[in-house]
Amino acid sequence: AQKVTQAQTEISVVEKEDVTLDCVYETRDTTYYLFWYKQPPSGELVFLIRRNSFDEQNEISGRYSWNFQKSTSSFNFTITASQVVDSAVYFCALRMNRDDKIIFGKGTRLHILP
């Protein structure tokens, strides 16, 4: 069975601190994709990143970085020098290559305090 676990339900940090959102996934497939989406209070889902299972290179995009480790089935997301605008719910998600369904984790609600 496929599953995405985001153990952190809610996190609060003070602005400018770094914060890491954890994501652990389960799948027996060898080919799959992992995603992170941001959902601000307005509700829309904003695509942040996609990684395929064969690409374990870490990625950095501005203040965002992602650490993909197949050995631990984790795809963690770090925000450096957090800002109040980063406050949102962040979802980690998994899709198998054999179908189009995306399975979402329960999300981590991130509060950045001024």
Place this chain on the structure above:
Amino acid sequence: GAVVSQHPSWVICKSGTSVKIECRSLDFQATTMFWYRQFPKQSLMLMATSNEGSKATYEQGVEKDKFLINHASLTLSTLTVTSAHPEDSSFYICSARPDQFSPLHFGNGTRLTVT
């Protein structure tokens, strides 16, 4: 980039009435669209996969007679909540992608409140 538009953004209806939600891919064609439901402070749950020109595929536990899906063109899928009840109040969000190599893009969602 790929844009998915959803309408309306919010709707309030009386119990027993039906509500139609539209999902459009604005700058690409989508043979497949996905409908999700999100309860307050919960994750997104896939309801059904909408297939252009054929019947939708519903996830286990989703009533197909209650949530009617029509994908009449390559840019439009509609979700109709029939005989809505207060427990159907939720945030409904659709998604689509231009091709199998692209990530899913989501509409802005529709907040349905049934009174």
